[in-house]
Amino acid sequence: MTVHNDTVDAAKANPDAPQPYVELGLKDDEYDKITKILGRRPTDAELSVYSVMWSEHCSYKSSKVHLRYFGETTTPEMAEKILAGIGENAGVVDIGGGDAVTFRVESHNHPSFVEPYQGAATGVGGIVRDIMAMGARPIAVMDQLRFGPADAPDTKRVLPGVVHGVGGYGNSLGLPNIGGETVFDEAYSGNPLVNALCVGTLKVEDLKLAFASGTGNKVMLFGSRTGLDGIGGVSVLGSESFEEGAERKLPAVQVGDPFAEKVLIECCLELYQAGVVVGIQDLGGGGLACATSELAAAGDGGMRVNLDAVPLRAENMTAAEILASESQERMCAVVTPENVEKFQAICAKWEVPVAEIGEVIDEKDRYLVYHNGELVVDAPASTIDEGPVYERPFARPEWQDELQEQAPVERPADLKQALFDMVSSPALCSRDFITEQYDRYVRGNTVKAKYSDAGVLRINEETNRGVAVSADASGRYTKLDPATGARLALAEAYRNVAVTGAKPVAVTNCLNFGSPESADVMWQFREAVHGLADGAKELGIPVSGGNVSFYNQTGDEPILPTPVVGVLGVIEDVHQAIGHDLGTVDEAEVLILLGETDDEFGGSIWQQISGGGLSGLPPQVDLADEERLADFFVGNTDLTGAHDISEGGLAQTVVEMAFRTEGGVKLDLSAVHEDEFVALFSESASRAVVATTAGRVDAVLARAAEKGVPAAVIGETTQGRELVFGDVAVDLDELKAAWKATLPDLFGHAVGANSVVE
CATH class of the missing domain: 3.90.650.10 (PurM-like C-terminal domain)
Known part of the structure; x- marks a missing residue:
């Protein structure tokens, strides 16, 4: 059977034949533009080509x-x-x-x-x-x-x-x-x-x-x-x-x-x-x-x-x-x-x-x-x-000022319970249910993957040169302030790469937003692009490419604006890559906080899980601080572990590090912030926790001072299986069990032959 063709000759001979251009996603003016380009109506094949390519x-x-x-x-x-x-x-x-x-x-x-x-x-x-x-x-x-x-x-x-x-x-x-x-x-x-x-x-x-x-x-x-x-x-x-x-x-x-x-x-x-x-x-x-x-x-x-x-x-x-x-x-x-x-x-x-x-x-x-x-x-x-080029209308939403008004942050009556609530929440719980369905080590060149801030790969098996890659985004931060949200996504991905010991060198992105036909959405998009581009320039690393995904909404309700930012870093010898395990040495380890902690809860995980909705301003970020922090890590051989601080604050960072040791951790939160709640859960940017041995603490602090990075000793590992801060002692095994149980409890119905849940 021969398929009927709507040929170019047929298009010329039948100029008024109706065509389903609207069903193919083309607007009236776009269809008119195509007819002007061709000097006639398009054939079915041409209409298909233009509708796809002008999407x-x-x-x-x-x-x-x-x-x-x-x-x-x-x-x-x-x-x-x-x-x-x-x-x-x-x-x-x-x-x-x-x-x-x-x-x-x-x-x-x-x-x-x-x-x-x-x-x-x-x-x-x-x-x-x-x-x-x-x-x-x-x-x-x-x-x-x-x-x-x-x-x-x-x-x-x-x-x-x-x-x-x-x-x-x-x-x-x-x-x-x-x-x-x-x-x-x-x-x-x-x-x-x-x-x-x-x-x-x-x-x-x-x-x-x-x-x-x-x-x-x-x-x-x-x-x-x-x-x-x-x-x-x-x-x-x-x-x-x-x-x-x-x-x-x-x-x-x-x-x-x-x-x-x-x-x-x-x-x-x-x-x-x-x-x-x-x-x-x-x-x-x-x-x-x-x-x-x-x-x-x-x-x-x-x-x-x-x-x-x-x-x-x-x-x-x-x-x-x-x-x-x-x-x-x-x-x-x-x-x-x-x-x-x-x-x-x-x-x-x-x-x-x-x-x-x-x-x-x-x-x-x-x-x-x-x-x-x-x-x-x-x-x-x-x-x-x-394709066409549109200059869509954009305007700062009328509701933006009201959204940025910080609602009072609900303080927990019980910090221990707050810690359990945070760690076991879907926002912060273990992703093992998901990641155990993926092969992380096939090909034999994966250096860091599971529980790592960034994936680290060996690129050259002769020189051991490698790369670290991370991708991050917070739609909550970006809705509060699109430019800052994009900069925070860049900062976190940059920091995740840096704490492995790699030097960040390039950026990629995937910008997920609602309908471009909304002036609110286009303002969010423009602000995010400018925030990311300006941030990359400040850090001196280029945006090498990207992707845009619009129309992410159901009906009239768009998603949170979500600029996913990926950062690539280079590490000269992957054997020197820094992990974030504790308990990797025979002697006790000392924990040092890099960066400063402020009372910053706008868009935070605490705000989300405590029923505070979404309000306020996201954490402020100075990318010069991120650059100094990255310089601290490159070539640093005095560290036994490192982990960035982001969603969930210091508490989540230390807990994730502590889960990988057979011992415990004692923290001095007064060295972080005068308010224990702020010290634990604030999401201030440009921070990391590093671990070292007692004999190398002075060297680590001296390097931090040399690089202009604020640093303070905040704790140490202990023999007991507890996380201790102030008058609070938390059983780490109980906390880990709560952390691991959330996703299996929610999605256990879907566990099959390809799923492994510990």
């Missing part, structure tokens, strides 16, 4: 005007180590000695609500292919997850599937999951956030970029066959808000095959090594339409594509469906004619389907697509790739 997910049409600020604030000194930056599939950083690292974080939020397992799994698969497209071997993944209240019925539906999807895909690829974050908040009900991060490694000279150049060069599609799954994924799911019943949009969710992707990784690496790839692009959001039009727009010619050559796994697919399909595990390469046979041979070796689907033509910017021998797309590639 918020692919075009960044509402965020472009603000994202330019990252470039404006990046100095030449900041950019000199960036081999590939904003606009590429992933940022690539020169870490020295000929080694480079690429990393990126991306969202797969709406698909993960609709179909949690496949939504999360294909989110991991997509970010891995972004890393592959830079010429790199993917070496690790991380995840940033946010759900509604932990005890909500829908969270019980979504969380197990998401976690299983992240673990199932990553584990099957043989990639260690080296860290992440899981947050519960009412604001994410009906719109969870699933952000996946991937790290890859390559030699500097092996960098690959996405462009189609060289007239006569061939366009090769390789990987899985193209099917009907994922059609409309970015235009239907990624560019609109959820309404009731949105979970039924199953056809728009992609279906992943991690084993096909594992073979694709090895195939790509051999293709790169053989030198047969001119340009490379992964197929993710927007499918073949996105990959081919972006390659054409970035090249020095145009492109002719023949859809009849695309290997299909469904019958009677239309040109629009083939172009828009988001079937997973596919890549698109540009290859010189003399290398096509070698390219095909390598694909055959790995049993990866491959097809020559087009070629580069000498007509600059021309994008031609044929199906059933007829022309179905004839458009300028640049107009597809660039």
